[in-house]
Amino acid sequence: MEKVNQIIQKWNTDPDFVIEMMQDIQDEFRCIPREALEEVTLKTKVPLARLYHIVTFYKSFSLTPRGKYEIQVCIGTACHVKGAPLILDSFTRELAIQIGETTSDGLFSLEGVRCLGCCSLAPVITIGDNLYGDVKVADVPKLLAKYKEGNNE
Numbered sequence: 307m308e309k310v311n312q313i314i315q316k317w318n319t320d321p322d323f324v325i326e327m328m329q330d331i332q333d334e335f336r337c338i339p340r341e342a343l344e345e346v347t348l349k350t351k352v353p354l355a356r357l358y359h360i361v362t363f364y365k366s367f368s369l370t371p372r373g374k375y376e377i378q379v380c381i382g383t384a385c386h387v388k389g390a391p392l393i394l395d396s397f398t399r400e401l402a403i404q405i406g407e408t409t410s411d412g413l414f415s416l417e418g419v420r421c422l423g424c425c426s427l428a429p430v431i432t433i434g435d436n437l438y439g440d441v442k443v444a445d446v447p448k449l450l451a452k453y454k455e456g457n458n459e
């Protein structure tokens with residue numbers, strides 16, 4: 307809870323910055339723990355129901371822990387035409403999880419997203435902060451291995 311209080315203090319306990327507080331909490335814990343929401347409510351006086359509304363409205367927040375590396379597979383039109391469904395299938399097979407789930411080792415989460423804004427590179431994925439274009443099904447196991455080994459810098 308100490309870390310949560312540091313985050314709340316960083317934003318001067320100002321209720322106008324609860325979204326920013328929750329972004330920091332999400333980054334710190336890879337989810338928004340219920341105890342953290344209760345602490346934000348206590349300190350900012352923003353009702354708990356309002357915080358839950360925010361957390362469930364924005365896709366970047368999660369009430370359950372996300373993986374260290376979030377994989378986003380673009381399933382927008384351009385990527386779909388260039389084989390995104392096969393890429394997505396490959397990730398679900400390799401990781402043994404479905405969209406919206408996290409691997410049991412906490413390393414990867416998988417999401418399907420609509421257009422990452424770089425359609426000329428289709429099919430496009432992101433893993434953490436890195437973007438990959440012209441991805442082939444055969445690239446999927448190699449990319450995952452790279453992250454598992456920590457060679458992703």
Ligand code: FES
Nearest residue numbers: 380382385422425
């Ligand atoms: S549709 Fe995939 S980047 Fe635009």
